[in-house]
Amino acid sequence: MADRDAVLAIMGSGETSPTMVTIHRAVADHLDGRRSSAVLLETPYGFQSNVADISATACGYFARSVGLPVVTAPGLRGGKHEDADRGLLLVRGADWLFSGPGSPSYALRHWRDAAVGQALHDRLRTRAGLTVFASAAAATLGRFTVPVYEIYKVGTDPHWLPGLDVLSHLGLEVALVPHYDNKEGGTHDTRYCYLGEQRLRTMEEQLPDDVAVLGVDEHTAVVLDLADEKATVRGRGTMTVRHHATSVTFPAGTVLSLSDLRDLCRRKPVHARTAPPVAADHTGETTAATLEQVSTECERLFETAYAGHDAAAMAGAALTLEATIREWAADTEEDVGVDQARAVLRTMIVRLGEAAVTGVADPATTHRPLVEPLLALRTRLRAAGDYATADALRDALAAADIQIFDTPDGTRWSAPTNAARAG
Template sequence: MAGLLVLMGSGETSPTMVEIHRAAMRTLRAGARAVLLDTPYAFQENRADISARACRYFARSVGVDVEVAAGIVGADWVFSGPGSPTYALDQWVDSGVAGDLRARVRARQGVTVLASAAACTAGLATVPVYEIYKVGAKPHWREGIGLLEPLGLQAVLIPHFDNAEGGTHDTRYCYLGERRLSRMERELPAGTAILGIDEHTAVVIDLVSEAVQVAGRGGLTVRRSGSAAVLPAGTRTDLAELRRLAEGGAGTPAPPPAASEGYAQAAAVTLEETIRTCEERFKAAATKPDLVVAAQTVLELEAEMVKWAADTEEDVGGVDQARELMRLLIARLGELASTADLRAAGLRSLVKSLLALRAELREAGRYDVADALRTAMHAGGVVVEDTPDGPRWTPAP
C-alpha cells in the first residue's frame, strides 16, 4: 500500500493543487476509500457548505468521491484543510484522531494530506493563529500532534509562510510576521527547526522510499536559529537531507526533475493574479476603446471564478474579490458603450459576448449579476428582451 504524507501551505482546493492531488491519488488502489476530516472548520455555521464545495472539487477536478467524516479508521486517503488549528487539536486529541494520524505515519501507509490549519498541527508544536492574529493573545505555542517525529524530524510546521495579505504590515509565517516568530522561535525546545511551506505549495513525503519533493509555486524553508535554507518548487531530496538541514547542517538538494516527473508540474495561475491581469487588460481595452476585448475580459474573469468556486480557504484574491471586480467592470462597460462609437467598435460582436456572459451567469444562478449586466447594456444603448426562443436585443430608442 502507498505511504505518502502531503503537506500544503495553502490552495488545497484550488486549481493550483489539482495535479498534486491527482498524482497522490494515483498511488492508491482502485476504489480506495477517501475521507475528508472537517474538524478544523466544524465550529463554523457554514460547515456544510465548505464540505460540499470541497467534495465537488475532489469529484470534478481530481476524480475521487470523498466522504465527510469525523474519524479516519479504514481510510486509504485522508484530507483535512482550513479552519482553526487549535480547535482541530482539541477535537482530535479528545476523539483519538490525533493518535490515528500518528499511527498512519508510523506504519507508513495510506495517503495523508494536511493543508493550511490542519498542516499547522503536524509538528511538535502548533501556531494558535486565530488566538494570536485575530484575538490578540500573546504569542505562544500549543502542543502539536507529532506527525514529523516518526520521520526523525524535530520541527514545527508553518503554512502560509510567504503570505503577503497584510500589505503595509508583515503577515508572513502564517500571519505572525518576523517580530512574533522570532520571539516564539526562542521558546521552542532546543534543536527544534521550523519548516515553512509557502502558499500554493506542497511538500510530498514518500513514507516508504523517504523521497521528498517540493511542488507548486513557492518553496519549503528550513529555518533554525535565525538561519534558513530554501528548497524551491521542483526540488527533489530525501528525509535524510531534510533531517540534516533541520539539525543545522548544510547540504545540497538533488537537481529538479524534468517537468513530466512526479509532482513537479507547473502550477496554475492564482485567482489573485488573474484578477490583476483582467483588471489591467480591461483598462487597456477601455482606453482605446475596444469594447469587444473589454467584454471578452469580463467573460474570462467569470470563467476563472467558476474554476475557483470550490476554493474553501478564500484568502487574498478570492472569489468574492473577483465577483466585486466583475460587477465593477460590467458597470464600466455600460458607461463605455454609452459614449463609444458602437458601429466602429463592432456592436454585434460586443452584444454577442455580453449575452453569452449573461447566459452563463443565469445558468450559475447569479441572477443579481446577470440583471446588473442587463442594466449596464441598456445604459449603453442595448435593450435585451427574454423570449421563449432566447434573448433578443435591439438598439435603445
Template sequence: MRDGRGVLVLMGSGETSPTMVEIHRSVVRGLGAAPRAVLLDTPYAFQENAADISARARGYFARSVGLEVEVSARLEEADWVFSGPGSPTFALGRWTGSGVADELRARVRARRGATVLASAAACTAGLATVPVYEIYKVGQDPHWREGLDLLEPLGLRAVVIPHFDNAEGGTHDTRYCYLGERRLSLMEDLLPPDAFVLGIDEHTAVIIDLENGEVTVAGRGALTVRRRGSQVVLPAGGGTDLAGIGRLARGGAPARVLRQAGPPAPRQVTLEETARDRERDVRTALTRHDTAAAVRAVLDLEAEIVTWSADTEEDAGGVDDARRTLRSLIAVLGGLADTVDPRDRLAPMVEPLLVLRGELRRSHRYDLADALRAALSAGGVVVEDTPDGPRWSVTGARHRPAGTACA
C-alpha cells in the same frame, strides 16, 4: 483499505484551488482505482457555513481530481484523508478527544495511504502548533500549543508553518502564517533546542514518501528549513530526503538532493494575478479603442472566478477581490455608452450617403434627395443644410458639434 505507497502531503495553502490540481491528481494516482476518500471537516466545523465549505471541497475533488469524497471522522479504512482550512487549535481539541489524532499518527507510523493536511490542518502536523487565531486575531502573547507530532516517527523534530510567504498584510508583516518575523523569533526561543521550523509557502506542497523517505517540493513556492533565524530554502521542483532535512536543520548539507527531471513545470497563476492581468488587458484594449478585446478580457476573468469558486480558504483564493475587479471593469465598459460618440460609429455609413444626396441635388433629383434625408431622419440622423454645406447630428447626442459633409 488497499495496500499502496504511503505518503504524507503538507500544503501551505490553495488546497482546493486550480494551482494544486495536478498535485492532488499525482497523489491519487498512486492509490489505485476507486479509493475510499475521507474529508475531515473538523478545522472549520465551528463555522456557520461549514456545510457549504464541505460541499465546495467535495465538488472540487470530484470535478478536478476525479475523486468522490465523503465527510467523515472514520479513518480506519480510508485510502486518502484530507483536512484543510479553519482553526488549528479547534481541530486539535476535537481530534485529541475523539481518537482521530491517534488514527492520524497510526497512519503515518504504518506508512499507509495518503494523508493530506493543508493550511490550518498542516499547522497541527508538527510537535507544536501555531495558535494563529489566538495570536493574530485575539492578540494573545506568542506561544505554542501541543501538536500531533506526525513527523516524529519520520525522525524530524519540527513544527510546520503554512502560509510561510503570506503578504496579505501589506503595511505589516504577515509572513509565517500571520506571525511576522518578530513573533516567530520569540516563538523559536520557546521550542526545544533541537527543534526547527518547516515553512511551506502558499500554493505549495511538500510530499513525503513514507516508504523511501523522499521529500519533494511542488507548486509555486518553496519549503524553508529554519532554525533560530537561520534558514535554507528548497524551491519547488526539487527536494531531498528525510535525513537531508535533518542535516539542513543542523546547518549541514543534505547528502541527497532531488532535482526535477525534464523542463520545469509551468508556473501556476493565482486568481489575484489573473485579475490584475485581465484588468491591465482591459485598460490596454480601451486605449486602442478595441472594445471587443476589452469584453473578451472581462469574460475571461469571469470564467476564472467560476473556476476558483471551489477554493475553501477564508479569502476564497481572492475571489471576493476578483469579483470587485470584475464589477469595476463592467462599470468601465458600461460607461463607454456615455463617452463614445455615436458619430464615430455612424460616420462611415452616413457621410457617403450625404455625398450621394449632394449629387442627387446637383442633378435636380430633389425628390430622391429628400427621400434620402427623410430615411436618415427616421434612423436618428438629422441633416441640416447650411451655406457651408450639410451638417448632420445624431438625435440625443451631445458629445461634440455636428460635423459637415461634402454637398
C-alpha cells in the same frame, strides 16, 4: 493500501484553489484508478456555523477538479457525536485522507488525546495510505503547533501548543508553520502564519534546540513519498527549514531525501549530499495562474478590445474573469483577491452596458459614408461661391457633433468618441 503508496502531502494554503489541482491529482494518481475510500476530516473547522457548506464545497472541488469522490467522516466535528465511531472507522480505513482549514488549536483539542489522533499516528507510523493535510490541519502535525487565532486575533502572548507530533514517526522534530510567506497584512508583517518576524523570533526561543521550524509557503506543497524516502517541493513557493532566524530555503522543484531533510532539521550540514536544490519543477505540471494574475490580464484584454472597438472580445474578457472568480470562490479558506477581482468585473459590466447604448465601433468609421460625400458637396459649393449654403451645411454637421476644420492642406473632420457621447 501497500507501503509503496504511502504519501504525506503538506500544503501551506490554497488547498482547494485552482493552483493546487495538479498536486492533488499527482497524489491521487497513487490510487491507480482502483476502487478506494477518500475521506474528508472536518474537525479543524467543526466549530464554524457553515461547516456543512465548507465540506460540500471541498467535496465538490475534489470531485470536479481532481476526479475523486470524497465522503465526510461523520461525527468528527469536535465534541461527542453518536456517529463518531463510524467516522473513526472511515478515517482508519481511508486510502486517501484530507483535512484542511480552520483552527489548529481546536483540531488539537479534539485529536491529541483521542482516537482520531491515534489513527493519524498509526497512518504515519505504519506508513499507510495517502494523507493530505493543509493549512490549520498541517500546523498540527509537528511536535509544536502555532495557536494562530489566539495570538493574531485575540492577542495572547506568543507561545506554542504541544502538537500531534506525528511527524516524529518520520524522524522530523519540527514546529510546522503553514502560510509561511503570507502577505495579507500589506503594511504590517503577517509572514509565518500571521506571526510576523518579531513574534516568530520570540517563539523560536521557546523551542528545544533539537526542534526546527519547518515553513511551507502558501499555494505550495511538500510531498513526502514515504516509500521512496524523498521530499519534493511543489507549487508556487518554497519550503524553509529555520533555526533561530537562520533559514535554508528550497524552491519548487527541489527533490531531497528524507534523510537530508531530517539532517537539516537537526542542523547537520547536507551540502555534500544535496547539491544544490533543483530550481525548476521537472514534474511537467503547469501551475495555474493566481486570481490576481488572471484579473490583471483580463483587464488588459478588455482595454485592448475596447480600444480596438471589439465588443465580442470585451465580453470574452469579462466572461473569462467571471469563470475564474467562480473557481477561486470555491476555495474553502482563502478569498484574498476575490473582492478585488469582482470589482474589476463590475467595472467591465458597467462599461459593457455603456457600450450597448453608444456602440463600440469607431464613430469616424460609421460616419464616413455620410460625412465625406457632404464635405465633397460643401467643397463644390465653396468653389462655386455659394458660401451661405456651404456654411449652412457645416452648421448642420456641427449640430450632429461633426466638427469641420478648414486647413491649408484641405478639410479635416472629427466625430465624437464613444466616451464623449456616453457623457
